[in-house]
Amino acid sequence: MSKYPETLENIMEVLKSFSGVGSRGAERMMLAMLKWPEGKLQRLTELLQELPERVTFCPECGNIASDGEKCNVCRSLLRNSEVICVVENFPQIISLEKSALFKGVYHVLGGKIAPLDGHGADRLKIAELVERVQRHNVTEVILALSSDIEGQATAVYLAQVLQPYKVKISRLAQGLPAGSDLSYADSATIAVAISNRTAM
Template sequence: MYEGAVQELIDELGRLPGIGPKSAQRIAFHILEADAEDMKRLAQVISVVKERVKFCTVCFNVSESETCSICRDERRGDDIICVVEESKDVIAIERSRAFTGRYHVLGGAINPINGIGPEQLHIRELIARLGDERITEIILATDPNLEGEATATYLVRTLRPLGIKISRLASGLPVGGDLEYADEVTLARAIEGRRNTAQPAPAAPLVRTAPPSQEPVSAS
């Protein structure tokens, strides 16, 4: 344990996702040893981000305006909405250049252990958007892990009665991985090969074989 401000800095850094105690301590001492002007700029950027950046009132992507640049882009199609967990997933899919529709950011995934249920996500707002008759398909692009699959399953069950085509990203994305780490080619193939979740895959035909003949064995 360190004294005063140093320990407070380590504690605050340790609250960030993916930062353990050792990483927090290493970052804290880097801040202490770094040039003061560099750290002032970092603190200023953090302050500006918290002041300026908000969430799009339509799709909940990060934006410095009331609506994000994607929602304002009239060249994009209005018939397909791609549903993702976080804003970073929007950037990942945009890098693939395989999708030209609209997005809806849920703000996370269903995770009962962390107290995140459907009520904490932007699902009600998604359902409200589906009142637009131009929308013909929903692509579920949640992460291919336990929480993402649970979220996708819930959305399929909730949205299916609305009669809109629901598809899921196709194979190509590694199970247990995050969209932000997928390369452009993998994401492009996943989007182009998405499957319809409303129609279960046909069962394999049952092939019946005749039992072997039971001929008497003659005594020699």
């Protein structure tokens, strides 16, 4: 039998789906929310309702964006669209942008090739990458993929796919710990990895 009224149990169930939030954490958050003034709860409700419509993905690169528009990077006139940095997912762009060293544009692949998990190349945005390489006369593609086996396999696969397009292909310098996620690397580490990138 549940301790709390059904609505509160349901809220805790949702909160528990966040990574790092267990039953106790969800209970504490729910009890804290009960003490919020009504206006604050109302504000949260409104923001959550807006979320699916207002927070969208850039039609050009797949980065996070607003209201169906292109992202800040793609809209900027100061960025060089002839250099594309390929990442697995958009949070890695946020890390790379913090280092403020990269002046090109990005391409979100949407994951990496993981045959053991049944994830092939077909579900990644590879055709879109090739199309951008051709459309913008891209001179360099930097592969900022994770350094685990799957990241490496994806990099090798992309290098093969891009080979016919006379584009320089490079990888971030090692220095990021093996298997580490770029999203959590500090700016200095990322800056070194970009500056010392190696040709493939």
